[in-house]
Amino acid sequence: MRRVSKITAACAITAALALTGTACGSSSDETSTGSDNGQMKIGMAYDVGGRGDNSFNDSAARGLDKAKAEFDAKTKELTAKNGESKADREQRLQSLAEGGYNPVIAVGFAYKDAVDKIAPQFPKVSFGLVDSVADAKNVDSIVFTEEQGSYLAGVAAALKSKDGQVGFIGGVDLPLIKKFAAGFQQGVLDTNPKAKVQIQYLSTGSDLSGFGSPDKGKAAAKGMLDKGVDVVFAAAGGSGAGSIEAVAGQKGAWSIGVDSDQAMDPALAKYKDTILTSVVKNVDTGVFDLVKSVKDGKPLTGTQTYSLAKGGVSLTTTGDHLTDIQAQLDAAKKKIVDGTIKVKSTT
Known part of the structure; x- marks a missing residue:
């Protein structure tokens, strides 16, 4: 569908496109904070525009920020670029899962295929998918009316x-x-x-x-x-x-x-x-609910529908x-x- 001063430079889902390279060769915005030392690690893969889009991605970011503060978590944020391939999205999720981040949250329907492919490869990692429904069993599909x-x-x-x-x-x-x-x-x-x-x-x-x-x-x-x-x-x-x-x-x-x-x-x-x-x-609510469920040892799976x-x-x-x-x-x-x-x- 989440900030706007950056929109004038945007060429994708919103405004803040400060794009840098990722391991898969695509441009992405990466932010990593905190230290390991037993901390909960939350990975967030934004859609194009990422944090600072004044809209969709920023709503997800608010949920991440709340979870980070409440659980003293380490977070890593990666951002898609416009026109990238499915392989780029797959690599983004894979890199987070391999890095020990759990949950790994994919923001946007464009990640569905990537989640369906990568999630089964990491059965002990909880994945979140916003705005689409995944097939894998270890995924919390976060959808809205x-x-x-x-x-x-x-x-x-x-x-x-x-x-x-x-x-x-x-x-x-x-x-x-x-x-x-x-x-x-x-x-x-x-x-x-x-x-x-x-x-x-x-x-x-x-x-x-x-x-x-x-x-x-x-x-x-x-x-x-x-x-x-x-x-x-x-x-x-x-x-x-x-x-x-x-x-x-x-x-x-x-x-x-x-x-x-x-x-x-x-x-x-x-x-x-x-x-x-x-x-x-309220994407932030869905994001926080998933993180809390993982923290509590009872990860949400299946489809969570956030209605009126x-x-x-x-x-x-x-x-x-x-x-x-x-x-x-x-x-x-x-x-x-x-x-x-x-x-x-x-x-």
Whole structure:
């Protein structure tokens, strides 16, 4: 789907691309802290953009930081680069497992194949996979009901839009991002059947550049604004910063952030008055839960689904922009939680 001052230099899932070499020959951002001496060792493999992306990877980083502090753990962080091969991702996970890190946490669906291959080779190591479901038995698959949080964002967009024209910008045309689009569109239309939802993706297929191209996000948002859209939700990693910037330049328009509370990010603070809300995906909770389970000697395995009911996804209230519509949002949330509203995961 987690910070933004670095996004302008980004060429992948978000902003902070301070890329260095790894043993597998790919560029990666590596940070290692602490000493062995019996310490718990936690390995984190970020997706492109890594720590500092103001969104998805940063949410995972918060969970790592909490675990490091609470358990006095040693941590090592490696970051993928845009356009790398499956072998690069495999080598990244293998190097962490061989280095004695346990758990090893892979952030992003793009690691699924690598986890499926490497995890069975290290049966005594607990692996975590965020945003996809792995086949190996020693893996905790950490997934979220993104469509549910996005539904609430759609309700908010419909209620705040002056004429019912809203837009969705997806980083890459992939099933995961389509969950955001589907929930958002359903929330808008359930609230205002006469509304129109424009949906646009910045890249397709294996081209993940749509997650780290703020210029593309800005251009897409500007194009929508020029067509009368006045609320834009971008689920596009680092590209979302460009969308937020574009919306801030349009009087009366609102942007909706994703994965982290983007109105609270120092690099986006100047736009906070036009950030209506953010659809937060609490990756940090999933990361911390896995680390704690390993620390307790009872590693989580299988699929852990962090839903709206469990606080896995939510809308932020920074700036109090939702105060006048909070009752409607609470009513919609209740209906999702009790099953009255079934949120679609495909458009």
